[in-house]
Amino acid sequence: xSIMQLNGGSVVAMVGKxxxxxxxxxRLGNQALGISSEFQRVFPLTDRIYYGLPGLATDVATLRExxxxxxxxxxxxxxxxxxxxxxxxxxxxxxxxxxFGPYFVEPVIAGLSKTPSGGLxxxxxxxxxxxxxxxxxxxxxxxxxxxxxxxxxxxxxxxDLEPEDLFETISQTLMNAVDRDAxxxxxxxxxxxxxxxxxxxxxxxxxx
Amino acid sequence: MECSFALTGKDYVIVAAxxxxxxxxxxxxxxxxxxxxxxxxxxxxxxxxxxxxxxFAEYIERNIRLHHIRHLVPLSPSASAAWIRRALAQSxxxxxxxxVNLLLxxxxxxxxxxxxxxxxxxxxxxxxPFAAHGYGSYFALSLxxxxxxxxxxxxxxxxxxxxxxDQVSKRLVVAPGKYKVKIVDKDGVREVEI
Numbered sequence: 184x185s186i187m188q189l190n191g192g193s194v195v196a197m198v199g200k201x202x203x204x205x206x207x208x209x210r211l212g213n214q215a216l217g218i219s220s221e222f223q224r225v226f227p228l229t230d231r232i233y234y235g236l237p238g239l240a241t242d243v244a245t246l247r248e249x250x251x252x253x254x255x256x257x258x259x260x261x262x263x264x265x266x267x268x269x270x271x272x273x274x275x276x277x278x279x280x281x282x283f284g285p286y287f288v289e290p291v292i293a294g295l296s297k298t299p300s301g302g303l304x305x306x307x308x309x310x311x312x313x314x315x316x317x318x319x320x321x322x323x324x325x326x327x328x329x330x331x332x333x334x335x336x337x338x339x340x341x342x343d344l345e346p347e348d349l350f351e352t353i354s355q356t357l358m359n360a361v362d363r364d365a366x367x368x369x370x371x372x373x374x375x376x377x378x379x380x381x382x383x384x385x386x387x388x389x390x391x
Numbered sequence: 392m393e394c395s396f397a398l399t400g401k402d403y404v405i406v407a408a409x410x411x412x413x414x415x416x417x418x419x420x421x422x423x424x425x426x427x428x429x430x431x432x433x434x435x436x437x438x439x440x441x442x443x444x445x446x447f448a449e450y451i452e453r454n455i456r457l458h459h460i461r462h463l464v465p466l467s468p469s470a471s472a473a474w475i476r477r478a479l480a481q482s483x484x485x486x487x488x489x490x491v492n493l494l495l496x497x498x499x500x501x502x503x504x505x506x507x508x509x510x511x512x513x514x515x516x517x518x519x520p521f522a523a524h525g526y527g528s529y530f531a532l533s534l535x536x537x538x539x540x541x542x543x544x545x546x547x548x549x550x551x552x553x554x555x556x557d558q559v560s561k562r563l564v565v566a567p568g569k570y571k572v573k574i575v576d577k578d579g580v581r582e583v584e585i
Contacts, residue, residue, distance in 0.1 A: 190515065211515070211517050213511070216528065216529065216532070217532070218509055218517060218519070218522070218532075219509070219517040219518075219519050221517075221518070221519075222517055239513070240513070240515040240516075240517070241476075241479075241480050241483065241513040241514035241515045241516075244476060244480070244514070244515075244516055245480050245514070248477075284484065
């Protein structure tokens with residue numbers, strides 16, 4: 184039994200055309216026993232950044248508190264909102280601070296970053312449990328269903344998806360991946376970030 | 392072995408815990424109360440390593456009480472849950488962590504809603520409509536899935552709880568004999584016989 188698989192749960196993020204999506208399942212378990220089907224592991228950070236923390240549930244809560252504190256301090260000191268790239272590095276350094284006694288989570292970050300011309304550019308990133316960053320141009324996956332997510336996402340994702348098409352792609356990717364994983368599933372939440380709104384939808388899933 | 396159950400209803404939370412204090416294979420006591428009344432509208436059932444449990448429960452009880460005295464208002468159930476979770480999460484990465492599992496049931500007088508939290512020794516916190524700890528959870532959670540009614544009356548809630556206890560007594564080899572059952576609602580905490 185690995186501590187990374189104790190509670191179960193998976194997160195996937197994808198890039199679209201001027202939008203990004205981040206989706207997660209809602210299971211909280213204790214090994215094979217399901218405890219809750221309403222567990223949240225994707226959180227909003229600013230209006231333009233969402234992040235997910237699949238892994239050990241106690242560290243999900245602890246890191247959420249830590250990130251909120253560190254980002255609030257950043258916002259006060261800098262007098263501006265944090266950019267997704269900066270936040271990704273903040274996540275990385277927070278995790279690497281605990282290199283030899285890590286938090287058992289693999290964060291996924293999705294956001295829209297400002298370009299010098301004033302536009303918005305989709306951004307996604309993921310790290311491992313000690314903060315090794317992975318900037319991807321297409322999609323990132325993490326959690327107990329990550330192998331399955333890689334397979335389905337590789338098959339379904341294509342460049343320049345519009346928000347509604349991205350929603351369909353990311354939802355199908357997640358739902359089909361978690362149905363093959365005993366430790367993930369029990370409902371899904373999908374967030375699509377566009378330049379003027381965030382679309383959040385809850386999906387019904389298999390309950391077995 | 393130790394078992395604790397809890398479920399919410401329309402405007403109440405029922406918390407039940409077995410009353411045995413065991414050490415290894417020996418029952419030391421059969422009328423131990425393992426549900427603490429943390430504040431006028433908050434109950435906490437605790438189980439886990441003997442010694443750790445009472446020590447941790449008393450630490451929590453006194454600190455919640457201290458907060459009540461200092462601020463003249465009791466800490467809300469969700470705030471209490473967050474504070475208790477933090478205490479366990481910090482303890483987990485300390486030299487000797489507490490090995491205590493909790494069910495926190497309370498009535499939020501500000502929101503007028505019953506609240507139930509499932510907390511384990513790692514500091515995992517989850518708000519749930521029903522919960523269980525111990526070997527009994529493998530039987531009880533399936534029964535709750537089938538019979539739990541979030542809008543149910545106290546009688547209906549107690550009937551569902553009775554089903555769990557009966558099933559555990561019937562099927563679990565190491566089933567506990569007696570349970571203590573407490574209910575928290577807008578009028579506060581009361582104990583019921585089952």
